[in-house]
Amino acid sequence: MTDTSQSRIDAEGMTADTAFRVRMRRLFGVLQGLASNPATVIGLVIIGLMLAMAIFAPWISEPNSPDPYQMPRDWGAVRKPPGTPGHLLGTTNEGGDVLYGVIWGSRTSLQLSLMVVGSTMIFGTIIGSIAGLVGGWVDEVLMRIVDVFLSIPELIFALAIAAMLGPSFGNIIFALAVVLWVKYARIMRAQVLQIKQHDFVDAARVIGDSKLNIYLRDILPNAVTPVTVQATLDMGNVVLIGATLSFIGLAEAGIAEWGVLVSEGQAGIASGRWWASTFPGLMIFLWALSFNLVGDGLRDALDPRTEGR
Amino acid sequence: MRAAAEPQADDLILSIREVKKHYPIREGALQRVVGHVRAVDGVSFDIRRGETVGLVGESGCGKTTLGRVIAALADPTEGGVHYNMDGMMSRIDRLEGKAARAFRRNCQMVFQDSFASLNPRHLVIDLVGRPLKVYNEATSANLIERVVELLEQVGLGRQHLYRYPHQFSGGQRQRISIARALALNPEVIVLDEPTSALDVSVQAQILNLLNDLQKERNLAYLFVTHDLSVVRHMADRLVVMYLGKVAEAGETQAIFDSPHHPYTRELMAAKPDLEADANVEVRGLEGNVPDPARPPRGCRFHTRCELATPACGWEVDDVVRWLEDAPGMFEHLVGVERQTDFAARLAFDSEEAAGLLSMAVRSEQVPEAMRAAMRRLNLDGDKVEIEFEDVGEIGLTARDDGRMAACVLSPEEVASWKRT
Numbered sequence: 007m008t009d010t011s012q013s014r015i016d017a018e019g020m021t022a023d024t025a026f027r028v029r030m031r032r033l034f035g036v037l038q039g040l041a042s043n044p045a046t047v048i049g050l051v052i053i054g055l056m057l058a059m060a061i062f063a064p065w066i067s068e069p070n071s072p073d074p075y076q077m078p079r080d081w082g083a084v085r086k087p088p089g090t091p092g093h094l095l096g097t098t099n100e101g102g103d104v105l106y107g108v109i110w111g112s113r114t115s116l117q118l119s120l121m122v123v124g125s126t127m128i129f130g131t132i133i134g135s136i137a138g139l140v141g142g143w144v145d146e147v148l149m150r151i152v153d154v155f156l157s158i159p160e161l162i163f164a165l166a167i168a169a170m171l172g173p174s175f176g177n178i179i180f181a182l183a184v185v186l187w188v189k190y191a192r193i194m195r196a197q198v199l200q201i202k203q204h205d206f207v208d209a210a211r212v213i214g215d216s217k218l219n220i221y222l223r224d225i226l227p228n229a230v231t232p233v234t235v236q237a238t239l240d241m242g243n244v245v246l247i248g249a250t251l252s253f254i255g256l257a258e259a260g261i262a263e264w265g266v267l268v269s270e271g272q273a274g275i276a277s278g279r280w281w282a283s284t285f286p287g288l289m290i291f292l293w294a295l296s297f298n299l300v301g302d303g304l305r306d307a308l309d310p311r312t313e314g315r
Numbered sequence: 316m317r318a319a320a321e322p323q324a325d326d327l328i329l330s331i332r333e334v335k336k337h338y339p340i341r342e343g344a345l346q347r348v349v350g351h352v353r354a355v356d357g358v359s360f361d362i363r364r365g366e367t368v369g370l371v372g373e374s375g376c377g378k379t380t381l382g383r384v385i386a387a388l389a390d391p392t393e394g395g396v397h398y399n400m401d402g403m404m405s406r407i408d409r410l411e412g413k414a415a416r417a418f419r420r421n422c423q424m425v426f427q428d429s430f431a432s433l434n435p436r437h438l439v440i441d442l443v444g445r446p447l448k449v450y451n452e453a454t455s456a457n458l459i460e461r462v463v464e465l466l467e468q469v470g471l472g473r474q475h476l477y478r479y480p481h482q483f484s485g486g487q488r489q490r491i492s493i494a495r496a497l498a499l500n501p502e503v504i505v506l507d508e509p510t511s512a513l514d515v516s517v518q519a520q521i522l523n524l525l526n527d528l529q530k531e532r533n534l535a536y537l538f539v540t541h542d543l544s545v546v547r548h549m550a551d552r553l554v555v556m557y558l559g560k561v562a563e564a565g566e567t568q569a570i571f572d573s574p575h576h577p578y579t580r581e582l583m584a585a586k587p588d589l590e591a592d593a594n595v596e597v598r599g600l601e602g603n604v605p606d607p608a609r610p611p612r613g614c615r616f617h618t619r620c621e622l623a624t625p626a627c628g629w630e631v632d633d634v635v636r637w638l639e640d641a642p643g644m645f646e647h648l649v650g651v652e653r654q655t656d657f658a659a660r661l662a663f664d665s666e667e668a669a670g671l672l673s674m675a676v677r678s679e680q681v682p683e684a685m686r687a688a689m690r691r692l693n694l695d696g697d698k699v700e701i702e703f704e705d706v707g708e709i710g711l712t713a714r715d716d717g718r719m720a721a722c723v724l725s726p727e728e729v730a731s732w733k734r735t
Contacts, residue, residue: 025438028477205432208388209495213446214419227436 039307046303052296056289060112067109075110075262077102085274088281096281098270102260108285110262114175115293119244122182127237129183130190131230137191138198139221149195155188161247168256175257178248186240190233197229204228235305242297249290264290328502328535329362329385329422330404333394336380340608352608354380356559357394362503367529367536369550369567371582374541375604377559379507382539386424386505398422420450423496427508429488433480439466439491440476446498465494469524486517490524497528503535511542522548543583547571555579558607558615561711565718573730575720577622580729605636612656614709614722617684622732625688626723628706631659637681644672658691658702666697673699 040046059066063074070078077098084101086093095104137148155163167181201207202225210220249265251257257266264286271282335358337351355377362368370378383389385396387407395406398418407418426432433442443462447453453461463473469490480488489509496504506525510518522545528534538549546553546567553570555563555578563576574580581600602619605611611618613628618636620627631653638645647668653659663669673694675681693700711719714726722729 024477025440028438028479032479205426205428206434208383209424209426209432209492210434210445211388212386212419212422212424213449213495213499214416215445215449219449223437224434228434 036307040300040303043303043306045299046307049296049299049303052292053300056112056293056296057116059109060116063109063113067103067106069110075114077107077260077262077267085279087279095285096279098267098282099274099279100260100270102267102270104267104271104282104285107262107267108264108289111264111267111286111289112293114261114263115245115248115289118175118179118182118248119241121179122186122244122248123237123240125183126187126240127190127233130187130192131194131233133187134191134194134196135198135221135226135229138195138202139217139225145195148191152188152191155185156192160185161250164247165251165254165256168251173256173258175252175261175263178251178256181251182244182247186244189236189240193232193236194229197232198225201225201228231308235301235308238297238304239301242294242301245290246294325399325402326363327361327399327404328364329399329537330397331361331381331385331394332359332397334358334381334384334391334396335393336377336384336389337392350608353377353559353610354607355384355391356610358554358556358559358561359394360554360561360564362535362537364502364535365529365533366551367538367549369546369553370537370539370556371541371543371546371553372556372562373582373600373604375607376556377607378539378541378556381556382424382505382507382537385537386422387418388424416450420499421502422505423499423501423503424505424507425489425492425496425509427512429485429492429512430480432492433488435480438477438479439471442480442491443494443498446495450499452499461498462494465498466491468497468528469494470520484517485513486521489513489521493521493524493528497532500532501534503537505537505539507539508541509538510545511540518545525549555582558604558610560615561719561721562616563718563720563722564711565720569716569718573726575714575718575726575729576616576722577620577724577729577732578616579720580732581619581621613706622724622729623682623684624723625684626706627684627688628709629685629688629703630656631701631703632656633685634661634676634681634701637685638672641675641680644668644675647671652698655705657705659700660695661699661701663697663699669694669697669699676701 040050077100080093080097080101080103082101083090083093083097085099086097088094088096088104090096093103093105095108097103133148137145164178164181164185167184168177171177171180207220207224210224215223245264249263249268252261252263252265253269255269257263259266267286268283268290271279271284271286274280275283334355335353336355337353339348340350340352341347342349358377358381360368370381372378380389384391387396390408395408397404398407398410398421400414400417405414410418437445440459440462443465444453444458447458447461459476462476466472466475471487471490471494475483475487480491483491492509509525510521513521525536526549529536536549538546540546550567553564553567554561555570555576557578562578563570563574565575570579571583574583585600600619605615605618609632611628611632612630614620617623617627617629618633631651635648635651638648647663647665648661649664650662651659652662661669661672663672673692676686676689676692688703689701690704691700691702709721709723711721713719716726720726
């Protein structure tokens with residue numbers, strides 16, 4: 007910006023970052039929409055607490071083994087009920103501290119959901135965009151592949167892949183990523199097909215802008231809303247499916263993961279040792295619930311019929 | 316027009332030559348092409364510097380499709396749009412590199428729906444500044460000033476820079492679209508029904524703005540519209556389209572004074588005119604526009620024309636169309652054995668029904684012109700043989716006064732026609 011134009015704009019009460027301010031105001035409007043829904047606020051608060059727990063895990067519950075994701079074993083205190091000094095939420099059959107598992111399990115879950123949702127969202131968005139933009143036989147081939155993936159139930163498919171690769175938490179992440187990208191491809195393709203019909207895309211073509219620019223500036227920004235909502239919902243669902251897989255033994259034994267803990271504790275429920283399964287189970291429930299609440303709220307707040315009006 | 320004096324090469328901007336745009340109709344699991352919608356079916360005209368050409372017709376006549384072909388948003392199936400680049404006429408769909416960019420800059424478009432044609436996530440400065448950025452016409456330092464300049468030319472101002480499209484009224488949004496189209500200083504702008512979504516008072520403002528800009532910048536407009544009162548105000552020349560073809564073309568005033576094609580006449584009669592005699596009855600066109608996938612042979616307007624003559628290209632389909640509307644007849648028709656478009660045997664479910672048809676076709680029940688055009692009519696049991704003469708295409712031909720119309724009737728015959 008030259009000095010003259012800068013000062014002239016200033017004189018009329020506008021600064022160089024007006025565009026930035028206007029865009030921020032729009033984002034703020036979406037956040038306001040989110041905040042006006044009590045269920046969404048509850049979801050956001052729970053997510054915030056769990057994120058804090060994941061981030062500050064090394065300080066809240068200090069690890070005493072070289073691998074902090076392995077449950078520490080206190081063989082002197084097995085099957086202790088909640089309230090035992092040093093083991094606030096009790097211990098498991100093998101002397102694992104349930105509180106430690108709950109706290110470090112949030113870290114495992116966060117890793118799982120970020121890696122799975124991040125990779126599937128990017129890959130699915132790329133594949134769906136190519137299918138929608140190129141069309142023709144490319145679209146046909148990609149969508150038939152997607153159909154094959156969608157014809158197998160998510161859980162069964164992920165289970166088969168993870169079982170084939172052998173029990174490890176990394177394999178669970180990989181299996182879920184392989185299974186879940188197709189949803190994003192589907193959503194993105196539908197969005198691209200719809201948005202590329204809009205007059206503003208033709209207007210950009212008349213100007214002579216490049217195809218890449220039209221995609222990045224016109225199509226993608228107008229297409230991402232449903233992808234964002236799906237990603238938020240998946241942040242919760244992924245942990246649910248991941249816990250199911252580790253519950254049936256597809257993660258390493260002894261890892262600080264909620265599904266593994268539920269699995270370790272379930273044998274004791276009949277004998278009255280309810281705590282080892284209940285607390286991690288509650289965490290899975292809260293995690294899935296909170297992301298679903300926020301996802302639903304986001305869908306309403308980003309509704310194109312109400313957004314920005 | 317083609318018959319007009321050879322245009323000055325440097326005066327000509329665009330030359331539209333025999334442009335056709337057909338869309339395939341696909342059917343079945345294999346997506347086999349079963350026919351074509353002939354949206355534009357052989358249209359030619361020129362656009363010269365500083366003039367406004369009005370492209371008018373009913374909805375579905377192909378005018379918007381043609382506008383999109385001219386703006387290079389769609390490739391023609393046949394024929395081409397030729398662009399005058401430094402005295403050389405070249406087809407726009409064959410331009411490459413620099414030449415393609417030069418055409419792109421010089422031919423802009425304003426769309427009908429101002430809301431849909433502006434990206435809802437972009438601010439006015441992004442929208443109007445975008446063409447400048449694409450061609451590196453503005454640096455980040457002077458972009459704001461350039462955009463403000465453009466906004467001021469269309470009656471907006473600096474205070475509108477950082478607003479979203481939804482914060483404007485329809486008329487203001489159309490001004491933004493016009494500012495965007497002006498940014499690259501084009502030679503020609505395709506205006507696709509730019510005012511039909513606006514209130515009448517706002518319409519007038521936008522039309523006046525367009526007129527002022529044209530005078531200032533020596534712009535050429537292709538004004539696509541169905542609104543005759545708007546083109547009368549705007550256009551120097553008119554191209555009247557019907558079912559993908561040009562029915563009539565010429566100077567606007569001359570066409571309004573004496574239309575040479577019955578379709579133009581009907582179109583103008585269908586428009587209530589404030590200045591006209593209040594006693595003259597306003598009446599719409601009768602009948603529906605035929606299916607553009609199977610347009611009528613001969614003159615495309617003969618199915619709805621009150622002046623139709625035996626020489627207008629009657630065909631088997633006309634009989635079938637008439638049967639469709641005749642009560643108690645169509646359900647007895649079991650098949651059409653077509654030899655050509657002009658000769659066929661119509662099979663009925665009984666000799667009685669066939670006899671009824673051959674009687675009806677000889678009577679006053681069918682249009683007189685169709686009856687007269689029938690070369691053969693044989694009753695053969697439960698079949699009726701019919702044959703018409705193939706009159707060929709009825710193309711645009713020059714009239715004595717130098718104007719063009721696609722009609723077998725002379726201007727005097729069209730003019731002397733009094734509605735009964």
